[in-house]
Amino acid sequence: MHVATAAEIAELDRRAAQQFGVTVSQLMDAAGRRVAQLVAEMLRQRGGRTVVVLAGRGHNGGDGLAAARHLRAAGADVAVVLAAPARDFQGEPARMLEAAVGAGVAVREATDVSVDAVLASGDLVVDALTGTGFRGPARGVVASLIEAAGRCRAPVVAVDVPSGVDADTGRCDGPCVRAAATVTMGWLKPGLLLYPGAEMAGDVYVADIGYPEPLHRDPGLRTHLVDSAMVRALLPPRRPDSHKGTYGRVLVVAGSVGFTGAAVLATRGALRAGAGLVTVAVPQSVYPIVASQVTEGMPTPLADEGGALGPACLVRLEELADAADVVAVGPGLSRTAGVAAVVEFLLGCGRPLVADADALNVLAGRAEALARARGPLVITPHPGELGRLVGRSAAEIQRDRLGSARSASERFRCVVVLKGARTVVAAPDGRAWIVPTGNPGMATGGMGDVLTGAVAALLGQGRDPAEAAYGAAYLHGLAADLLAAGRGQAGMLASEVADGLPAAIAAVQAGRVADPVRVLDD
Numbered sequence: 001m002h003v004a005t006a007a008e009i010a011e012l013d014r015r016a017a018q019q020f021g022v023t024v025s026q027l028m029d030a031a032g033r034r035v036a037q038l039v040a041e042m043l044r045q046r047g048g049r050t051v052v053v054l055a056g057r058g059h060n061g062g063d064g065l066a067a068a069r070h071l072r073a074a075g076a077d078v079a080v081v082l083a084a085p086a087r088d089f090q091g092e093p094a095r096m097l098e099a100a101v102g103a104g105v106a107v108r109e110a111t112d113v114s115v116d117a118v119l120a121s122g123d124l125v126v127d128a129l130t131g132t133g134f135r136g137p138a139r140g141v142v143a144s145l146i147e148a149a150g151r152c153r154a155p156v157v158a159v160d161v162p163s164g165v166d167a168d169t170g171r172c173d174g175p176c177v178r179a180a181a182t183v184t185m186g187w188l189k190p191g192l193l194l195y196p197g198a199e200m201a202g203d204v205y206v207a208d209i210g211y212p213e214p215l216h217r218d219p220g221l222r223t224h225l226v227d228s229a230m231v232r233a234l235l236p237p238r239r240p241d242s243h244k245g246t247y248g249r250v251l252v253v254a255g256s257v258g259f260t261g262a263a264v265l266a267t268r269g270a271l272r273a274g275a276g277l278v279t280v281a282v283p284q285s286v287y288p289i290v291a292s293q294v295t296e297g298m299p300t301p302l303a304d305e306g307g308a309l310g311p312a313c314l315v316r317l318e319e320l321a322d323a324a325d326v327v328a329v330g331p332g333l334s335r336t337a338g339v340a341a342v343v344e345f346l347l348g349c350g351r352p353l354v355a356d357a358d359a360l361n362v363l364a365g366r367a368e369a370l371a372r373a374r375g376p377l378v379i380t381p382h383p384g385e386l387g388r389l390v391g392r393s394a395a396e397i398q399r400d401r402l403g404s405a406r407s408a409s410e411r412f413r414c415v416v417v418l419k420g421a422r423t424v425v426a427a428p429d430g431r432a433w434i435v436p437t438g439n440p441g442m443a444t445g446g447m448g449d450v451l452t453g454a455v456a457a458l459l460g461q462g463r464d465p466a467e468a469a470y471g472a473a474y475l476h477g478l479a480a481d482l483l484a485a486g487r488g489q490a491g492m493l494a495s496e497v498a499d500g501l502p503a504a505i506a507a508v509q510a511g512r513v514a515d516p517v518r519v520l521d522d
Contacts, residue, residue: 001206001517003223003434004187005168006132012186012215020212024092027185027209028059031159032066032096034207034520035183039067039124039157040074042181048123050077052154054145055097056129056163057084062093063159063185064128069096069103080107081118083129083141110141119152127156127177129163132189137174138164146175155180161189162200169400170197178202183520186211188225190402193434195421208521223402223432226425226474228513234463234471235509247276248460251324252297252453253317253346254331255282256339257307260289262332262357262449265494267297269453270328272501273472275460278453281320283309310338314345326352328456330359331449347373352459356380356452364388370412376465377414378455380448386418406432415465417455417473419448425470433470436516437477439484446494451476454501478513479504 004012016022039051053068055061061083068078080100082089086109089097101107108118119125127149129142138146146164149156156179161167164176170191182201184192191197192204224230239246250270255263260282267280278297282290283304291299300320302313321327329346333339340362346353352375360381363369367389370377383394383401390397390408397404397418405418405426418424423435454476458468479500483492507513 001225001227002187002219002221003190003225004221008221009132016211028062028092029066030209031063031185033070034209035067035159036070038183038205042124046123050123052119052122053080053126054129055080055082057089057093058131060128060131060159062096064126065096065100067126068105069100072103072105078105079118080105081115082109083145085109110145115148119148122154125149125152125154125156127163128159131160132167136164143175146177149177158182160184161191165191165197165200167191170194171399172196176200183207185209193422194401205518205520222430226433226435226470227515228508231471231474232508234467235505244276247274249325250275250278250456250460251320251327252280253329255286255290256332256334257286259332260286263290264293265446265449266328266331266453267294268498269450270457271296272498273454273457275457283307305338308334308336308339309342311341321349321351326456326459328354328452330356331452333358335361344369350374352376354378354452354456360385370414378465378469379414380417380452382419402432415469417469423473427466435473437474437481439480439489441484441489441492442480450494450498475501475504
């Protein structure tokens with residue numbers, strides 16, 4: 001499903017008008033009709049009939065005023081509270097205001113009423129204050145109306161984006177509306193999918209408001225929400241005459257003294273995601289521990305230096321890499337100079353490479369080495385690791401996850417998997433994907449190691465780097481969601497998520513996965 005930024009929506013509006021003759025008035029009226037459609041259904045379910053609309057003076061307010069008129073025509077009692085004086089409304093919002101008044105909608109300005117009292121009279125509230133062009137924090141009357149909506153007991157339906165939420169990043173830099181549902185127009189917005197905005201949006205509905213079909217077929221958008229159909233296309237049924245070589249030879253280079261579990265988990269992730277053969281190369285000093293825990297993979301000892309890999313292992317490592325279809329490096333390696341030499345060697349080996357954890361940490365300060373990789377490269381950092389690579393704090397990365405992943409992907413000429421709640425995958429050509437699966441039960445050690453193995457498994461099965469990245473991230477989160485559905489989130493183990501990957505794959509292949517976004521149309 002396509003995802004559009006505020007600037008992209010403005011361009012789509014321009015194309016709709018110039019190429020197809022669709023006016024702002026038509027789009028605004030249709031947006032109001034879709035909001036009214038959902039509100040009427042929610043009123044029916046609640047047994048209510050009174051709606052309060054909070055309307056700003058921009059296009060978002062115009063959508064809300066159109067919704068008020070449609071609701072009034074359907075028999076609802078509707079009151080509108082304006083965030084600005086009526087005389088300040090211009091263009092289409094002014095025309096929608098005039099039409100609402102003409103239809104019998106009660107309209108008052110926020111400075112003339114007790115907003116809390118008006119809100120208390122409503123069975124449901126429509127938030128139409130800011131919209132996609134908003135950049136926070138909200139101030140003045142708009143901020144006070146947002147805060148009043150937060151005090152109200154009635155559920156809120158947001159128009160396009162909850163007021164106070166940045167539509168492009170999901171940031172909430174000031175007061176924000178917490179909606180029970182959001183009706184967004186035409187296409188999803190990043191801020192509805194990325195936290196904290198995703199938490200404020202409630203149930204998300206994408207509304208068909210009459211954009212011409214050619215724009216839906218080819219909107220020119222570069223961001224996508226990963227859905228089960230996209231992942232199913234990456235998982236064709238296995239041929240009856242296939243064998244273990246058919247599904248890829250994965251080499252996992254991982255582990256050090258004190259971090260043997262990372263090597264085991266990455267191996268398990270690769271095997272459970274369907275890799276045919278997995279070799280795990282570890283320092284000689286921890287080989288007995290890893291070998292005792294890895295039975296389906298093939299543990300291989302490498303010469304080490306004080307419990308971690310170093311240049312002494314490179315000759316043997318080259319032999320192993322030459323025999324592999326894909327290499328995964330990083331989990332539990334430690335951060336020594338010797339490990340850095342191993343990582344830089346593998347960047348030059350020419351094999352498709354998945355780099356995670358310490359493979360990224362040892363490149364802090366010289367991350368441009370990533371751009372010199374001789375083969376396809378996927379890196380899987382969490383915000384702290386990406387921050388170290390690009391010289392920014394984890395908090396800065398989190399403030400714009402989509403932009404941060406895109407920027408790093410372009411800079412390092414590789415696919416970037418920015419892990420966390422709503423993992424973001426970005427490709428060097430500017431495309432990006434937001435992964436909707438996963439839950440807080442995954443906030444425990446070892447989850448990233450499993451994902452590293454899963455990405456490598458899909459690469460080894462012939463997927464391109466971006467497909468392997470977003471497909472593995474989706475399945476990884478889905479495995480955790482299936483576990484949580486059965487027994488809750490707390491206490492979830494990374495090894496259990498790895499072992500849940502086959503069930504996640506089967507659910508996707510069977511079409512049993514419900515996607516998180518609904519569509520409002522006729």
